[in-house]
Amino acid sequence: MALIDDVKSELAAIDNELPAAKKAQAAAMIRFGGGLHLIQNHIVVEAQFDSLDAARWLQDAIKDVFGHDSDLIEVSRQTPTGAVQRYSVRVLRAGGALALQTGLLDRRKRPVRGLPADIVSGNIAQIKAAWRGAFLAHGELSDPGKASYLEIICPGQEAALALVGTARRLGVNVKARQVRSSERVTLRDPDAIERMLLLLGATQSSRQWSGKRSDGESRGKANRLANFDDANxxxxxxxxxxxxxxxxxxxxxxxxxxxxxxxxxxxxxxxxxxxxxxxxxxxxxxxxxxxxxxxxxxxxxxxxxxxxxxxxxxxx
Structure with a gap:
């Protein structure tokens, strides 16, 4: 299993959060995993994930926190590298009610383009949970090395700016950037990546990532010394x-x-x-x-x- 899969499985296993934090995480997972769709004047909530554990967490939260049933659908998609499995959580009948409960529709029933205001201005537990949800929905993590990065692909500029602002409240500086018409927020500093993993709750994965980073730095130093000696x-x-x-x-x-x-x-x-x-x-x-x-x-x-x-x- 890749390190990114370990991180998402660990984050999806966190189940000791207060209702406000669970609500924030669910809202972020829906916002970054798909969002709201209008089908025959009826609001459908749908979010898709590459982690089955993440999809199951959202399905459980929709039932336990908001009181709605949802469907979990496995989707297979062909890519140049082979078949890829995706897991879609869909709410049909109660889509509008769920959208209002999560804050993804404002009081005038207009879609929220970033993150709900009560999350952005919420407490630190809500901020951490929102980041956790965004990462579970569309986060990427490299193996430690010269090009180390933690990145979240965002559904739009407003969502990216919301993550930048909330990360600042956590004491972590992230950058928003546009890559091939997609908005992303990125961390490249290894210390900041390690700190963010800890803040999200991926304690074990953070230690694993740090261990690989230390091993890589040691190998890199040994290679540099060997090359230096060889040049001498x-x-x-x-x-x-x-x-x-x-x-x-x-x-x-x-x-x-x-x-x-x-x-x-x-x-x-x-x-x-x-x-x-x-x-x-x-x-x-x-x-x-x-x-x-x-x-x-x-x-x-x-x-x-x-x-x-x-x-x-x-x-x-």
Whole structure:
């Protein structure tokens, strides 16, 4: 089971909320899962979910909180990646009454385009429940990684702005954006995602998400260190090859006229071309520091460059 399925199952199992919070969650699930439809001058309430647990929660809430019966219909839809199951909760006869009870119709019986005012201005429990309902209806959650995100697809701009405002009351900053003609609210900061999961009530899933995030960061750090070490090794090997070529040229220019300590350092470089300067220092007799061996090779190359320059001037 994917992490998003675990989160929605955990959220749908929460059953200790007060009636006002349950009402807020149900209203948000209907608003973000589908909404109101007018069929032959009759209001039908319908909401569709990708989670069977979420659909069953809404069906139970419609019965227990609002006193109406509803139908739970399984819908199979073909997509480019195969068949996808959806679960639709539909209220036919009492659709208008339910719409008024949830606040999705105002007192003048006009559809509410965002979230009902009594939810937006309600207590924190109602705010959390509304966010929980929106996430159950149309929420997405990535696996932790470079592109971590928690996102809710909204039925319109007003609904997106309602989520932005209510999230601010929870102390979480979310952004509204438009993607391919759909309105969305998105969290990308991993700490904010973890906090929001906890606020919604997905305690176990939050720990699971945080654990995967920590594992991913550790692997990423290890990979960066490995790449860093590998790059250092490549640079060191390239520098050693270039230094060896310069030493060969210096020996050819200077011939026998080389101080013994410089000759020994140059010969060590040629005999151990893959060795680091620190390793060359340990191989010297007597052993010296890497700075000392580097200094001797440098003076050897400077001496050969000086002699080569003098010869060039004499030949002019």
């Amino acid at each position: 090794m490549r640079r060191s090997a390239k520098a050693a090859v270039e230094a060896s070529e310069k030493v060969i040229k210096a020996f050819e220019i200077l011939g026998d006229d080389i101080p013994e300590n410089l000759r020994a350092a140059g010969q060590l470089r040629l005999d151990h071309r893959d060795a680091s300067l620190e390793e060359l220092g340990r191989l010297a007799d007597p052993p010296v520091t890497k700075d000392a061996i580097a200094g001797r090779i440098r003076r050897l190359l400077q001496l050969s460059a000086k002699v080569e320059k003098q010869r060039a001037q004499q030949n002019v």
